[in-house]
Structure formats: structure tokens, C-alpha cells
Amino acid sequence: MKPALLKEVIKSIFSKPATIQYPKELTPVELDARGRHYPDLSKCIGCSLCMIECPANAIIMKKIPEGYEAPKRNPKKIYPSINYLKCVYCYRCVTVCPTNAYVTTSEYRLGTPEPIFSDDLSLKTLVSGGKSD
Amino acid sequence: MADGDTVEATKALEIPMLLEVPVGPQHPALHEPILLKVYASGEEVVRVEINTGYNHRGIEKLAEKNTFYKDIFIVGRVCGICNTVHANCYVRALEHLLGKEPPARAKYLRVLAMELERLHSHMLIEAVMAEILGFDTLFMHIMKDRELIMKAKEILTGARVLADYQMVGGVRRDLSSEKIERLNKILDLVEPRLKYYMKLFEEDVTIRKRLEGVGSLTPYDITSHGLLGPIARASGVSTDVRLHDMYEVYSEVPYRIVVMDGKDTLARMMLRWEEAIVSLEISRYILKNLPEGNAVPDEKRLPRVFPEGEVYTAVEAPRGELTYYVMSKGGTMPYRVKIRTPSFNNIINSGFSYIGHTIADVPVILVSYDPCISCMERITVVDFRRKERKKLLLKDVVRGRV
Numbered sequence: 001m002k003p004a005l006l007k008e009v010i011k012s013i014f015s016k017p018a019t020i021q022y023p024k025e026l027t028p029v030e031l032d033a034r035g036r037h038y039p040d041l042s043k044c045i046g047c048s049l050c051m052i053e054c055p056a057n058a059i060i061m062k063k064i065p066e067g068y069e070a071p072k073r074n075p076k077k078i079y080p081s082i083n084y085l086k087c088v089y090c091y092r093c094v095t096v097c098p099t100n101a102y103v104t105t106s107e108y109r110l111g112t113p114e115p116i117f118s119d120d121l122s123l124k125t126l127v128s129g130g131k132s133d
Numbered sequence: 134m135a136d137g138d139t140v141e142a143t144k145a146l147e148i149p150m151l152l153e154v155p156v157g158p159q160h161p162a163l164h165e166p167i168l169l170k171v172y173a174s175g176e177e178v179v180r181v182e183i184n185t186g187y188n189h190r191g192i193e194k195l196a197e198k199n200t201f202y203k204d205i206f207i208v209g210r211v212c213g214i215c216n217t218v219h220a221n222c223y224v225r226a227l228e229h230l231l232g233k234e235p236p237a238r239a240k241y242l243r244v245l246a247m248e249l250e251r252l253h254s255h256m257l258i259e260a261v262m263a264e265i266l267g268f269d270t271l272f273m274h275i276m277k278d279r280e281l282i283m284k285a286k287e288i289l290t291g292a293r294v295l296a297d298y299q300m301v302g303g304v305r306r307d308l309s310s311e312k313i314e315r316l317n318k319i320l321d322l323v324e325p326r327l328k329y330y331m332k333l334f335e336e337d338v339t340i341r342k343r344l345e346g347v348g349s350l351t352p353y354d355i356t357s358h359g360l361l362g363p364i365a366r367a368s369g370v371s372t373d374v375r376l377h378d379m380y381e382v383y384s385e386v387p388y389r390i391v392v393m394d395g396k397d398t399l400a401r402m403m404l405r406w407e408e409a410i411v412s413l414e415i416s417r418y419i420l421k422n423l424p425e426g427n428a429v430p431d432e433k434r435l436p437r438v439f440p441e442g443e444v445y446t447a448v449e450a451p452r453g454e455l456t457y458y459v460m461s462k463g464g465t466m467p468y469r470v471k472i473r474t475p476s477f478n479n480i481i482n483s484g485f486s487y488i489g490h491t492i493a494d495v496p497v498i499l500v501s502y503d504p505c506i507s508c509m510e511r512i513t514v515v516d517f518r519r520k521e522r523k524k525l526l527l528k529d530v531v532r533g534r535v
Contacts, residue, residue: 005270005333018277032306034291055199055206090206090297095305095432 029106034089036107038121039080043101046076050093050102058086059093062119068126082118084110151179156495158187163496164261165504167480173492181487181495183480196470201227201439204467206297208457211472212505213294214254217246218450219457220299223470225380226444226459227301231436239303239428240382245419246289246298247381247448248412252323253282254451255405255412258503259330262402265496266343271333278326285319288312302430313420320417327413331406334399344399348486348498351396358482361475362453363408364502367401369394374449386415398501405503437465452476452503476505 020027029035039050041064051059061078064070070077080093094102103125110116152173158166166187172180192211196204208223209216221243228235235243260275283293290296291306298304308316334340355365365372373390375383391407393400441463447456453475460469479502487495 005274005337008274008329009270012274018280030287030291032291033287034297053200053202055203088206088210088295088297089292090209090295091291091305092202092206092297092432098433 023109027108029108031106032104033106033108034091035105036084036110036118037089037091037094037102037104038082038118038125039097040101040103041074041079041122041126042071043099044071044074044079045099045101046074046078047098048078048080049096049098050080053092053096055090055092056086056088058083058088064126065123068123071126079122080118081122084116084118085112154492158184163499167499167504169487169495169499171487171492171495176491176493178487178490178492178495181484183484185481193470193472197467200437200465201461201467202301202435202437204470205299205301208470208472209295209297212474214257214505215250215450215452215455216294217243217250217290217296217298218448218455219472220297221247221381222446222448222455222457223459224299224301225448226446226457227439229444229446230439230442230459230461231301233302235303235430236426236428237382237424238426239430241419241423242289242304242308242428243299244381244383244386245308245416246286246296246304248415248419249282249286249289250296251451252409252412252416253279253286254503255409256282256327258500259334259402259405262344262497262500263340265500266340268339271330275330278323278330281319281323285316288315288319300430300432301435303428305429305432307427307429308423313423317417317420320413320420324410324413327406327409331403331410334402334406341399343497344402344501345397347398347490347494348501349397350486354486358485359478360453360482361478362450362503363401363404364453364479364483366391367393367404368396372454374447374454378447380446380448382419386418388415398497401501439463439465439467450475452505453479474505476503480504 046061048061051061059080059082062081064074064077064079082093091102091104094104152175154171154173156169156171157163158168168184168187170182170184171178172182192207196207199207205220205224205227209220211219256275256279260272260279263269263271263275286296287293289308289312290298298306350360350364350368352368352370354360355368355370361372369392371390371392374380375388376390389411391404391411393404393407395401395403439461441461443458443460445456445458447454449455455475456473458469458471458473459467462468480499483498483502487498490498
């Protein structure tokens with residue numbers, strides 16, 4: 001008796017491989033997929049709501065370091081710092097933010113041996129806003 | 134002793150010729166951490182002890198220590214495969230507590246997410262079954278096609294696996310008409326594949342030889358041991374929460390309950406293919422008849438404090454009836470969250486069904502129950518009957534422990 005899968009197997013031999021050669025070739029993801037996100041500090045008011053609501057406790061509030069001028073709308077001069085290795089990418093912080101300060105991306109390549117935080121990305125938004133010394 | 138003398142025996146050493154074969158918790162034939170202690174006489178299985186507790190994470194306790202809203206994301210992590218059903222069951226409990234009713238569009242989108250999940254869950258277990266049978270080519274092919282459904286889930290919810298899609302009062306992202314078109318295209322691609330695999334399982338000699346007549350469960354076994362979901366339906370017991378409870382929009386979508394009379398492993402696997410096709414039909418209907426309106430609630434305006442009360446909700450997870458009991462004493466945190474998953478019933482109570490089969494059939498029967506260990510292990514229940522007669526195993530005799 002002929003094996004039932006034979007036709008399928010012969011077809012597969014002559015077709016393109018289904019495997020994606022990551023990291024040489026990137027996995028296609030949706031543009032609005034939940035990837036790396038960071039707070040835009042020109043919009044952040046330092047209310048800490050994202051830290052309170054985070055289910056993974058991945059967000060801590062840090063003081064805006066010396067050399068950066070905090071916006072007037074942020075009187076406490078604090079900003080959220082996301083630990084990306086703790087984050088579960090549920091985007092609860094994005095949806096509860098009262099000023100919609102979070103910038104979302106579909107970046108998923110976050111594998112690293114060291115802990116990574118959102119600080120650099122966030123502080124860049126402050127510099128690009130022309131608020132630094 | 135001279136020949137011909139007879140000596141009356143005063144003592145008898147009873148040696149059951151049993152082999153104890155541990156299957157799991159780490160075992161190449163199992164994809165889940167569970168220990169099946171299989172006692173076999175030759176090739177025939179005479180007793181199976183099921184040991185669990187290798188994946189206990191204390192999620193129910195964690196839920197008590199976090200707010201109602203954080204728990205939506207925590208319960209989604211009980212199980213990766215069925216995260217939207219867990220979240221849906223919990224979110225509906227919260228909605229009952231608040232007396233809130235989500236809009237019709239949100240209900241349709243929730244059902245769509247849950248049906249896509251059922252589709253990929255069933256495809257996964259069929260693929261695993263093919264692998265257990267040694268049919269790795271089929272495993273690869275099914276997994277390749279399952280990836281299409283994962284893509285559909287990513288388009289709908291924003292992530293392949295952990296959807297985090299449900300929220301009190303609706304869903305967390307809407308579906309545009311362009312996305313609906315893409316989802317329809319994916320479903321068009323998947324449907325012929327599902328029918329092809331179904332035919333394959335029905336006709337392939339190797340698969341039939343391994344599955345037919347293995348692990349038969351009579352309707353009496355199902356009801357007396359409290360087995361749920363596809364296992365019950367494959368033995369002719371018509372039980373489906375979608376039909377009994379009509380939660381969300383199951384009263385509106387055309388839905389047929391699939392019941393088979395085969396009773397064996399093959400029937401369970403065939404039933405899952407049939408159910409996958411039904412899920413696909415439901416998804417198609419929803420994409421065609423999606424009501425207009427706003428499905429996404431403003432999460433900033435949701436009430437933080439919940440009223441006092443107790444709620445018990447149920448959903449039909451891919452593995453059977455999943456229930457949540459949420460107790461609130463007012464405030465922002467639940468007093469108690471009790472989760473009862475279908476795998477808990479299906480795996481722990483099914484030890485009897487391995488008896489009489491060969492050792493090679495044990496993984497096949499276990500996989501046909503679609504075990505989901507991360508789901509069931511929030512509590513450990515040890516309830517094995519104490520043996521009254523002390524028995525000696527062959528290995529003990531060999532080791533001189535007589």
C-alpha cells in the first residue's frame with residue numbers, strides 16, 4: 001500500500017524550505033506586535049502609575065540624572081525604567097499611562113546575557129527634545 | 134533431603150513478577166513534566182501511579198497577593214497554550230462582580246481569539262501524537278501549518294502565544310478591515326490542510342494500527358471518573374460548556390457539538406480534527422459578521438475597587454471545562470482565586486485506562502488526553518490507596534532486601 005504522506009513529502013523536497021535562518025534572516029513580525037517599548041520622557045509626568053500597575057514588577061522609578069533638564073510637567077523629576085528581561089510585554093503600562101507617553105515598537109531581538117533597561121532609549125527622548133544642557 | 138521425601142511448606146514468598154518502569158518526568162516520549170510509574174508484567178501494564186508536582190508555581194497564592202487587574206495577566210500565564218481561555222474565564226468573573234457587560238464586538242473578538250487558540254492547541258497535540266508514534270515527518274508538516282494559526286493570533290492579539298487580549302469591559306485591541314482580510318486568507322490556507330490531515334489520520338495504516346482500540350473509555354468510565362472535554366465527547370458523552378453555558382456569543386454563532394462513539398485513542402484524535410474544523414467555521418463566521426462599535430475599553434477609567442461577592446465562571450478550554458472561582462471581600466485584591474483546569478481531572482483520574490495495554494501504548498494514551506501539566510499543577514493532591522498487603526518487588530529480591 002502506498003504511504004499516504006508520500007505525495008506531500010515529494011512536494012516538499014522540491015519546494016522552498018519552511019525554516020527561517022534566524023539570525024541571518026529575520027522572522028517576519030507584525031508592525032504592531034508587542035515588542036520593546038520605552039517611555040518618552042518629554043511626555044512623562046512621573047506619576048508612577050505604570051510602576052504600580054506592572055504585573056511583573058519590571059518597572060522602577062529613577063531620578064532623572066544630572067545633566068538632563070526635567071520637563072516642567074514632571075515635578076518629581078523621576079522617570080520609569082523598564083527591566084526588559086523581567087518585562088512580560090503585556091503593555092499594561094502603555095494602556096494605563098495618563099499621558100500616552102510610551103513609544104511602542106515591534107522589536108523582539110532582546111536576548112542578552114546582561115540585564116537591559118529602557119534608560120538609554122528614554123533619556124535620548126529628553127535630549128532630542130532640546131531640553132538638555 | 135532424600136529423594137521422595139515431602140516437606141510441608143510453612144512459608145510462602147510471594148514475588149509479583151512486576152517491572153517498575155518510570156516514565157517521566159523528563160522523558161523523550163513525553164512533552165510534559167509528569168511521572169507515570171508503570172508496573173508491568175512482561176509487556177502488559179498492570180498498574181499505573183501518577184505522580185505530579187514538578188511544575189508547581191503557586192499561581193493561586195500569587196493571585197491573592199496582586200490586584201484584580203494584575204491577575205488578568207498572571208492567570209494568562211497559568212498555561213501558554215490556553216492563555217486566552219484562562220484570561221477570559223477570569224475577566225468574565227470580574228465583569229460579573231462589577232455588573233459590567235462588554236459590547237457585542239468585544240464578545241465576538243474574544244470568541245475569535247479563543248477559537249483560534251483551540252485550533253492551534255488541537256493541531257499541536259495531533260502533531261505531538263504523530264511524533265510519539267514515530268511519524269516525525271507528519272509532526273513537522275502539522276507544526277508548519279500550525280504556524281499559520283500562530284500568525285493569525287499575532288495579527289489579532291499582538292503576540293504569537295501569550296495574547297494578553299482580554300480586559301474588563303472588552304478586548305485590548307481592535308481588528309481593522311485590512312486585518313480581517315488577512316485572517317480570512319490564512320483560514321482559507323489552513324482549511325484544506327486540516328481536511329487533509331483528518332483524512333490522513335483516518336486512512337493511514339500505521340496510525341490506525343497504533344491508535345485503534347487503545348485506551349478505550351466507556352461512557353460509564355467517563356462519568357464515574359469525571360473526565361472532561363474532547364475525551365468525554367470521543368466516548369459519546371455530550372458535554373461542552375460552550376453549549377451548556379452559552380457564554381459570550383456562543384448562543385449567536387452557528388456551532389455544532391462534535392460527539393464520536395469510537396471511545397478509543399483514534400476517536401479522540403479524529404474528534405480533535407473535527408473540532409478544529411468547527412473552530413475554523415466559527416472564526417470565519419465571526420470575521421464575516423463582526424458587529425460595529427467600540428470593543429476597546431479605556432483602561433484608565435476602569436474601577437480600581439471591586440465590590441464584595443463571589444463568582445464562579447466556566448469556559449470550554451481546548452482540553453475541557455475550565456472553571457474559576459473568584460471571591461472578593463471588597464478592595465483592590467481578590468480574597469481567593471480558585472482555578473480548576475480540565476487536565477487536573479483528565480490526567481490524575483485516568484490511571485485506570487492504561488491497564489491491560491503494553492508499555493509502548495502508555496505515551497500514546499497519555500498524549501491522547503492532551504496533558505497540560507503547567508495548567509494542573511497549582512495544587513498537589515496525593516490520594517493513593519494504601520496497600521494493605523506488603524508486596525515485594527523483583528528488584529527488591531535481587532537487591533537482597535527480603
